[in-house]
Amino acid sequence: MTEFKSLDFDTMTTADFEQYLPEFFANGDGHVSTDPRLQTFLKNNPDCAALVRDLEAIADQARSLFEPTEDQDPSDTVWSNIQDKLKHGVSGEDDFPIPLTV
Amino acid sequence: MDVQGLQMTQMPQPAAPTPGVFKRNPPIAGEAEAIEAAKNGDAEAFSKLYALHKRRVYTLCLRMLGNVSEAEDMTQEAFLHLFRKIGSFRGESAFSTWLHRLTVNLVLMHLRKKGLNLVSLEETINPSEEDAPKRDFGSRDLALTGSVDRVALERAVASLPPGYRMVFVLHDVEGFEHNEIATMLECSTGNSKSQLHKARLKLRELLRQPEPAAQPNGLKEVAV
Numbered sequence: 001m002t003e004f005k006s007l008d009f010d011t012m013t014t015a016d017f018e019q020y021l022p023e024f025f026a027n028g029d030g031h032v033s034t035d036p037r038l039q040t041f042l043k044n045n046p047d048c049a050a051l052v053r054d055l056e057a058i059a060d061q062a063r064s065l066f067e068p069t070e071d072q073d074p075s076d077t078v079w080s081n082i083q084d085k086l087k088h089g090v091s092g093e094d095d096f097p098i099p100l101t102v
Numbered sequence: 103m104d105v106q107g108l109q110m111t112q113m114p115q116p117a118a119p120t121p122g123v124f125k126r127n128p129p130i131a132g133e134a135e136a137i138e139a140a141k142n143g144d145a146e147a148f149s150k151l152y153a154l155h156k157r158r159v160y161t162l163c164l165r166m167l168g169n170v171s172e173a174e175d176m177t178q179e180a181f182l183h184l185f186r187k188i189g190s191f192r193g194e195s196a197f198s199t200w201l202h203r204l205t206v207n208l209v210l211m212h213l214r215k216k217g218l219n220l221v222s223l224e225e226t227i228n229p230s231e232e233d234a235p236k237r238d239f240g241s242r243d244l245a246l247t248g249s250v251d252r253v254a255l256e257r258a259v260a261s262l263p264p265g266y267r268m269v270f271v272l273h274d275v276e277g278f279e280h281n282e283i284a285t286m287l288e289c290s291t292g293n294s295k296s297q298l299h300k301a302r303l304k305l306r307e308l309l310r311q312p313e314p315a316a317q318p319n320g321l322k323e324v325a326v
Contacts, residue, residue, distance in 0.1 A: 022299035026280060055302045061250040062274035074160040074177050081178050
């Protein structure tokens with residue numbers, strides 16, 4: 001990032017860190033704690049390091065939510081409604097072929 | 103047609119995937135055959151596709167909308183739309199990636215039809231001061247203990263303000279990139295990054311709070 005060119009990663013303030021943290025996460029693989037440029041700063045600012053660890057833990061666990069659990073099914077009514085609509089023909093916004101029944 | 107943005111007058115087609123999303127959507131056994139059969143109007147094949155993907159589509163809708171009834175309606179719409187559009191699926195991306203993008207676009211269109219137009223959506227992304235995360239990142243004693251429980255996180259995500267929740271689900275759960283989210287939500291990339299960061303801060307705050315009374319279901323309805 002252009003703004004980073006004038007930033008001294010070792011001596012930046014916590015305010016600087018807070019300002020640029022969204023960019024730090026957005027760049028690279030999203031793991032700020034392993035960014036070589038930030039190692040000195042994080043070592044000298046344990047509270048910031050703790051914050052980074054927490055946000056990384058949240059992001060890591062969020063990926064596990066991609067696979068739903070077994071109790072997260074829609075009700076059977078949804079499929080019934082779909083079948084019903086398909087039997088009676090689906091009015092679409094275009095002319096893609098529509099099978100008449102399910 | 104590789105349109106990623108959302109237009110009120112036209113339902114966009116799912117665009118080509120990004121590698122990051124594709125990695126999270128490996129092909130499912132038997133899916134390719136079912137897709138080809140469904141393209142030819144095979145009812146059983148469509149039924150199989152529904153069985154394979156209903157849970158993910160429904161959960162995505164529920165997380166974006168925070169409302170069971172609306173989530174079921176949008177799940178229904180997503181599969182009906184899939185039925186109409188499946189002929190245009192070229193197999194260049196993972197089917198689930200394509201289906202998820204189609205679903206996201208439908209949900210966003212639904213939200214806009216409810217009154218969240220292009221301008222107000224950007225405003226809605228910014229919650230009130232009360233909802234905004236507190237600026238206490240220096241409080242080491244309040245840090246998480248190193249692990250985040252899935253159920254607790256699910257509950258915390260459900261209680262996020264809608265704008266935070268939308269960006270968090272799209273980026274951290276669904277794996278969309280900031281530029282894709284910016285296109286879908288018609289906001290700037292910087293706004294997407296900023297809102298994601300605030301969402302994570304808010305989640306950290308919520309996860310550090312004492313557990314609420316036990317709730318029977320992981321996902322609860324949340325007003326939007």
